[in-house]
Amino acid sequence: MPENRRRAPEAVEAAALAVREVLNETIRFYRKHHESMGCKQQAWERFQQLLYYQIHQLEGCVSETAENHLIKELASEQFNLLEKIVLEKDNSACVLDFICSEIRRNLQLVLQLSSRLRRQHLLQRTQ
Template sequence: MNTFGLVQIGLILLCTTTMSSLNCNHLPLQQRKAIENSLQLLDKMGKKFPHRCLREKMSFRFPEQVLKPKQKETVKMAIEEIFQHIFYIFSKNLTLAAWDGAALEQFQNGLYHQIEQLEACVTKKQTQYFWIKEINRLKLKKYFQKIDCFLKDKKHNLCSWEISRAEIRRCLQLIDKAVRKLYN
């Protein structure tokens, strides 16, 4: 490769790094706005919680301790993991949910955008945060598997989706609370 090609690659990498760091400086504000938007979209997607679904309600027990470490990087990693799980759940077998399709698509796009931002901003200090990240990852995986199994057991019926939507709303509210504490 000639010198001109190497300079171009260097400039592209510099611009990408600069853009990422600029976005990362505003991450807390962006996250709070994205979470607020996601909560509004969750409300818009469906109607009022069906009263008949109350008897099927289940406690999934979100592992709140994953959002309480002292290191900002660990919390960011946990939030990224949570968004990935939510994206996965809300990307499959939604036919019986009877939700507003446009709101659902906006919700999915917003989650995907947040995942990309967090991936770009989270420093990969694997050695320092490896054990905490791994323990948190396993706790979150278990939590989201409960939701996924619940949906499968109920054959992805309307009530199972409405209960899951309510649980994800609670989850996003906990993330919002953690982001506020982390940056205040």
């Protein structure tokens, strides 16, 4: 078996863990700050459902109990920095725009990666 095929499942799992951690940190961040950031409850609930749906879509790529402490720590550090900015800047419009754009950028990246992971996982299952 070629070396890259043996590592492919490990790479898929590591990437899926990274996606899951960013999604979980996004949920945690918004759960704590959605009101102070001006998110309406209904919009927050819908957003949360979409994030949980994306996490559910990763189940085929990674088990619920799988963890990578480095990935978890890096995602946590990034969101802790965003949280620190929110708390220090007293929710100014500029800060809220920055936070939203950073989270949007992160979500775009992880959703692209998630889509690739699902395709790769499906391809591996058919081989």
